Amino acid sequence: MIHEQAIVDPSAVIADDVTIGPWSLIGPNVEIGQGTIIEPHVVIRGPTTIGANNHIYQFSSVGEATPDLKYRDEPTRLTIGDNNVIRENVTIHRGTVQDRSETIIGNNNLLMAYVHIGHDSVIGNNTILVNNAALAGHVHVGDWAILSGYTLVHQFCKIGAHAFSGMGTGIGKDVPAYVTVSGSPAEAKTINIEGLRRRGFSADAINQLRRAFKIVYRQSLTLDIALQRLESMLAETPEVQVLIDSIRASERGIVR
The missing domain is CATH 2.160.10.10 (Hexapeptide repeat proteins)
Structure with missing residues (x-):
């Protein structure tokens, strides 16, 4: 052969x-x-x-x-x-x-x-x-992540599990788990809802992750305060812990 x-x-x-x-x-x-x-x-x-x-x-x-x-x-x-x-x-x-x-x-x-x-x-x-x-x-890329065509990732960046990048995205900071980014430089847009549905995440887990995304990205909070609020959600949704861990593991800072 x-x-x-x-x-x-x-x-x-x-x-x-x-x-x-x-x-x-x-x-x-x-x-x-x-x-x-x-x-x-x-x-x-x-x-x-x-x-x-x-x-x-x-x-x-x-x-x-x-x-x-x-x-x-x-x-x-x-x-x-x-x-x-x-x-x-x-x-x-x-x-x-x-x-x-x-x-x-x-x-x-x-x-x-x-x-x-x-x-x-x-x-x-x-x-x-x-x-x-x-x-x-x-560069570290987590499980189930999808990087669309012409995505460029700077050295030492981390892409979290189930993250998604749009076409032509320029990533210079870490992308937390579940987050969809696009643009150059990359900007966080939403949770990767369609990807999570396809992989069998429950509707409740997805809704809680959407809430978590809004806390980090839509409420004008410092990252430390946002993480404190996320931690109060852990008893309800273990998936949020994955998001928290990916943010805390960041050394370059997260796309925000």
Whole structure:
């Protein structure tokens, strides 16, 4: 299932049922799990570990060294989980020793064409990054987040779980969980109501999150006072704790 015109380093660890198309290059220190499909003209450099049942499309560059000028060819890593779809011309860079030394992609993610994942970024599970979304280094993206086409994310920013960005959004601060942002620079618009409905959130949970959004964004409160008010809602809606935690975890300040 490895095409005769593929170039696979003898030290690479490839599961028996992996498919590798012609003119793809698999370098040393690469591990690829069962059921994964590598289309033609893909470059995978290591150290990189790719899990099971991933599909990587043509012209993608996976596990390349970062262009960060501080990088000095240290043996940093890229780790990719299971069941990810990585479409055409996606670029994913390994980590740097200045951070965790590892870039991480979780499970069940869809990275559409021309997406870029910078060094030391951490992508959760079930996310969608639409065409030409680009993450600088050290970005964290929570589970179920969706970044629309041409979204740009500044280094060290955190995107909370279930957050959503509109097309062409420029994100320079952290986006709390559940929040929809758009514009450049990004502005918070509302809770990601449609996304939460599709994922089975109850009507009561969604309504409480809408109330929480208004407390943070519509009542002209300081962030500390807004958080104090949110904490009084926890007994009613545990989901609000996720929002509070994402705000308290912010180091760059939140989009507001």
